[in-house]
Amino acid sequence: MERVYLDLKARIISGQYPPGTRLDPTQLAKTLDASATPVRDALHRLSGERIVESWHQEGFRQPSLAEADLCDLYGWGGLLLSHALKGRTPHPMTGGLFELPGHAGYMEAVESLFRTIAIGAQNRELRYALIANIERSQIFRAAEARIDPASRELLAAMEEDYRFGRWTGLRSKITSFHRRRVAQAGRIVAELKPRTEPLR
Template sequence: MNAGSTMERVYLDLKARLLAGQYPPGTRLDPVQLAKSLRASATPVREALHRLAGERIIDSWHQEGFRPPILAEADLHDLYNWASHLLGLALRSEVPVPDPPAVLVNLASHADYAEALDSLFRAIAMGSANREIRFAIFSLVERSHVFRRAEVRVDPSARELLAAMAADYRFARWSALRAKITRFHRHRMAMAGRVVAELRPRDEPLR
């Protein structure tokens, strides 16, 4: 396997682990230790870490290495607010065509809440003619995946809210979908503190 394909494999494997929440927020990601579990040398691991830092999936601090981000309630509040605005822009710029992207939001094929929500938001992005909006939503979806998993654990209404948005998308009820996306993210912002607490490692002392 050449160096390029090794780096790509390491990048994809490490990204999947991060999005699945295998490393708690603030965990130091040591390239040498990661190389052992990823069956690679430290060099492609470092390259993958730099790439993931560029995508803002992890944080990179001078002389402190790489870590999954530690989000404060205000940080999560800002991300939810940004997501609401971006999705609203995607739906406002042009009326999207729900087919073929609609196949991506068939909730019956997504038992996992986070995967289903990601699929819906990606489908909305694909309906936008503005490539910058598409790229921004795709990036935000990936950065948000870890705390989406926490949302469903602290909010019993999470799946119901998702199902309502997906139904509007499938039936091309764009005005109703825009309104529901706004309400969804306002609800998320109101629960941001609980999501942050859920993400905190259980042995981390409260400050």
């Protein structure tokens, strides 16, 4: 079941299924080389994490997010990250330099930075909330990069602040980053829609 859960989760947050796609356990079982029961269990677990939607007697589907939903998710993510950095001071033994895994791609790099901040949060509930927000937001990252050419540059500036422990500057950049994403939410939602679906 854990293999099926992790595989299915990776497919969903990578954007393999367009918004609104019905997720049928029997069909998914064939592609995941598993029986329908662990697939259904995984879908229930992902529904609890709000990565997929479940409706009584209607099964499961990839969420169909509206612009307002995306604005709320971005706003919540910015608040959580800012709170995780509040009051943080460089450890005296680090000399002000913090390690951060290097990633060339925007999608991987933004997840790495935000997840690193989340793991460093002192409050366990804050860590859980941040990780959940990061995973639910991952599906938008490719669309962000497509509609905003400055995405990697903005992220590089945040990465540099993190490496040198410039927490005040990083909090400010994270707030600006998420406000920028809120302003772009309508374009990001449109970018995620299947091309056969009319844009509204």
